[in-house]
Amino acid sequence: MKSIELKTIRIETIVKLLTYIIGIIGFLSVYRYINILYSASFILLFIISMYFEYKKTFYIPRWVINILSVLVVIFTIYRINTEELITQIIEALLIIYAVKFLEEKKVRDYMQIYTLTLFLLAGMGLMSLDIVFSVFLIIVVIMLSTSFVLLTFFSQDHEMEFTRQVAVKVVLKSLYIPGLAIPLTVVMFIILPRTQYPIFDFLNRPDKAKTGFTNKVRLGAVSNIQEDSSVIFRVNMDKINDDELYWRGIVLDYFDGVSWSATDKVAVPHNVPVSAPGKTIRQTIYLEPYSDKYIFALDKPAFISIRGVKRFDDLTFRMSFSIERRLRYEALSILSDTLIENEIEQEDYLQLPESISQDVRGLAGRLMKNKDKMEYIYELYRFFNDGSFRYSLKNLPFTRSPLDDFLFKNRYGNCEYFASAFAVMLRLGGIPARLVGGYRGGYYNDVGRYYLVPQKNAHVWVEAFIDKKGWIRFDPTPASIENFALLKKGSPMMRLRLALDTINYYWYSFVINYNLDRQLSIIFSIRSGIKRPSIKLNLKNWWVYTRYLLCFLVAGALILLALRRYRLRKNVDMFILHMFLKKMKRYGYEKKTSQGLEEFVKGIKDGPLKERGLTFVRQFEGFYYKDIKPSREDIKKMKEAIKRLRP
Template sequence: MILKNVQQIRIGHAVNVISYLIGIIGFAGIYEHIHGGYSIFFLFMLLLSIYFEYRNNFYIPRWVLTVFSVLVILFFLYKFDSSELVTQTLEALLVLLGIKFIEKKQIRDYMQIYAIALFLLSGLGLMTLGIDFVIYFLILIFLLSIAFVLLTYYAQDSELEFSKRSMVKLTVKCLWIPILAVPLSVVMFVILPRTQYPLLDFLNKPDRAKTGFTDRVKLGEVSNIQEDASIIFRASMEKVDENILYWRGIALDYFDGTSWRSLEKRLFVANEKTRIEGRRIKQLIYLEPYQNIYLFGLDRPVFISTRYVKKYDDFSFSSSIFIERRMRYEVLSVVGDSIEDKEIDQERYLQVPKGISPRIVDLVNVITRGKEGPEKIRSLYAFLHDGEFRYSLQNLPVSKNPLETFLFVSRYGNCEYFASTFAVMLRIAGVPSRVIGGYRGGYYNDVGQYYLIPQKNAHVWVEAFVPRKGWFRYDPTPASIENFAFPLQGDPLLRVRVFLDTVNYYWYAFIINYNLEKQISFLRKVRTGIKRPSLRLRLGKDTSLKYLAIALMIAGMIFIVRLFTKPRQSREKKLLSAFLQKMEKHGYRKKTSQGLEEFVSQIDDDTLREQASAFVRSYEEIYFHDRAFTHENISGLRDMLASM
């Protein structure tokens, strides 16, 4: 890249470097969304291209590469799948980008490389609009602004050379193009009209669905979910006591001996027999896509605001469509551990599997002998929660009769085994019960003011029915709340992860979810402010600090802009300025019309004149012979100045 000396950069090399960076950014944005073979192919072609550039010899004829490109297009047309339209298009573009790099590049080839990279990131926008897409896209826009200017020079003279200083100045000036475009883009984002029916939605690939609760929960299945640390949803709300953090999802009422399912879902009908009283808490839920239709909310959810939602008599909610994309909805919950209900379907909630182990029946009879109602519940709960059973996610009991194995052989298991055993034992004792699936605990992000709930917090518990009172929540699993929280202490990587999640949360909350309704609300506030302006200035302590912080931020931004845009003197000019300042201290000021040698010849002091003349001769010998001012040259001249 650098010719003759370290100060000169050939324009052709600069264009190549910026083109490689643009291609790498396009690839980096999509590599997680395509098959690994295509990534390996692209990287191989990229390395091959760099080798060709280094040898300054392109061994593959252009017509061969053109034929290969046509075959690539035909191959992708042959394997076309409408459900993978975006992914396959990105893979084809990436292969074509790799082929473009190993060609002997002309102006049109560079333009095609830039266009393909831009299409790659546009495809990423169809797959996800996360903050990572924004970062990649902004970097690409900055690089393209530089690339187009350099390419213009390259088209005029491919042998043109720039000094390093000129190249830096050119780059900085190019960056002002996208920087000045950002404020305009923000304004257009706020005011442009929106529609609730995106025309290109059919191109969007559904977000990658996570495994989650289904209508059928088999013993041991939840443990697979509990090994997944990815986030299932975020709940924007006030911080509450950790002991009430039960996120209700599904209610299961039928057990076949190895798995639970909901045999009959009945829609909720409001009546006087079902009442819920207690503290009301609102949540704004951002749910990630997962393999079912159920919606989650803080136990006990009484209302969910979203389109196409169903509420059932067991206080579970579902969407009428499969959750394949991130969705946002509001929940109103009345927290507590009971749901008042006076009449239930006894047969539905007293069902036990046929052929239930006699040993389990005998055990229940022994534990509950002489006890009635709530006493039965408490004695069975204490037997499991406070007895000789332990919580574990490893080597779970697997047999034809897993509850019998759990109770009499292994005596350990995860929440499914404790909840299933407790529910079945309650039913044997004549107490109606059901199993509730959802999530437990979570990490509260104080910056974003929301709870992060990971998949590993998947949990099941039990609700037992007490006549004339209703359903009461019991969690027989002996795991402490620490099992369902993020271990932040001493883990800096997790802190970084939470910080990045905060950025992503605000991105989705305020940018992706900025819709027509919010736009109208914003414009109404602006109109109200114009019609009825308030001239009263209220400056409390908090408000003063806020405005002070804003003022400091603006001042800091202005300082940074001035710092980077202010012309900087080179080392040789700084050295010459120091020399002239030294002469001024001795009473000699150089006139604008004077040359250096003429100036020093007029110094009366013989010693000072000799020293100044020696400095000027050394300086001019380097400067006028177009030699670089090396570190040794600068040090020597500074020593001469110091001795004057």
């Protein structure tokens, strides 16, 4: 008999052994980074739990463990600071980890321990880039997979035993899992995040039909872009004044009476300085594919860092190919409405088609009477903004003489009508002018610290050349910023969309445009304290968040109450029965499913408990088997009977 016993091993023993080894590894992986006090308490608790395992007679009750864990979490939250966030989280995790070991472990407890191990390991990964990390990782992965396989057996039968040979076989077989998974993971790790081109792109190809600026824009055509609510780009930068949010993309200088187009431009080397007064601002832009070549940046872009981009003399940037995939680039811009330039080909910017009507010329003449150039510009500005013209995206005049219709008939239109009318009038007055197409405004996401610019923010404005000053930006569209509703005025849907977009943003910026530099800088930035995004926000708007939290809690509590009431109403007898059986179980008597209640109670050896149990059962049966809903008082009586249950 003895020899047989020697040869078999209880699965539980193997699982426990593995779990404790995993526990030690989990601890070793992080002990270097945490306070000695935490390490000491972990070791202490760990030893106590090993003692409990050895004795097998006493375990700390689950509710004590739970309360303890909650206290640890609360304490951590209380003393949290952004400088040492990771360390503090790891310290808290370690204590919860140790507490978890104290419990009498069921399958799910082992699972929780393993999860915590992985979290600790992740914590270690954030703290150091040692090669030791991968050693820990591989050991843990191997042990976890073995342990999981054994745990599956254990969950089926807690008393299951293996002979030594079987145990060895199972362990060896379970090594196949990490043996296959680790190389595969390495391959995936190398391939997946580094492709600029999404591997599974064919799945969402139809999404690609995009609208956007082209080098020839018919009057009113921008409204097509403006009806598209998809995102054109996201810009990671500091928040700036709304007035300065002009995203420059394309310059249109030739007008044929119906549409504006861009004439061929001369490429300019990137190192030619852009002279404009104002402060330089740095942006990281994530441009969505939109099927043309123009690169957007804040107005007066000075430098754009992306391979293959060309700068032109009208201060636009273009790729040599149309943009069919998501691009990420850095841009430097000078925030200014003036581009200082001395010499330009004036005639190019005074071009006007023959078809300009006498009415328009007459209007220009009237407005220009006895005025110098600057005064004329202001007069024009007033003309478009005195309230007689209205901004509209609907029923735009797509006629042969759209300008005449806009100026004299309809008196409404989108930015293109305003801008082209303005530019034409300027040119009629002898002032060189051109149209700039791009985007206006954007929605700032405080969490991700970026501007989200949708297609519908497409905009066209005017640049006029003033001698000795250069190109000056004019936006004749009435109240143009209001048309690109900002966050404060935004609808709840827009806010929600913006909030959800944060996830997109992080996905694009951290995963799709993955590179080791960036990864490293992120790790270091996390390590040196997560100042952004959420912690700072929490402190700033704590009241808002507390309010949300309170609402959430109250709603949750109400739902719970309602559920409880519902359950009580619907199944009050089952509820009471459950109470009774639970209490009996506490005294060590568990009802078999095939047992009737009286049968169960009569089987109790303890006299007084049996007597009291019978009293309750008799009461209960009177309602349950007669299908009578007990009244409140009856319920109370039964509950009292349950309370009185004791040996």
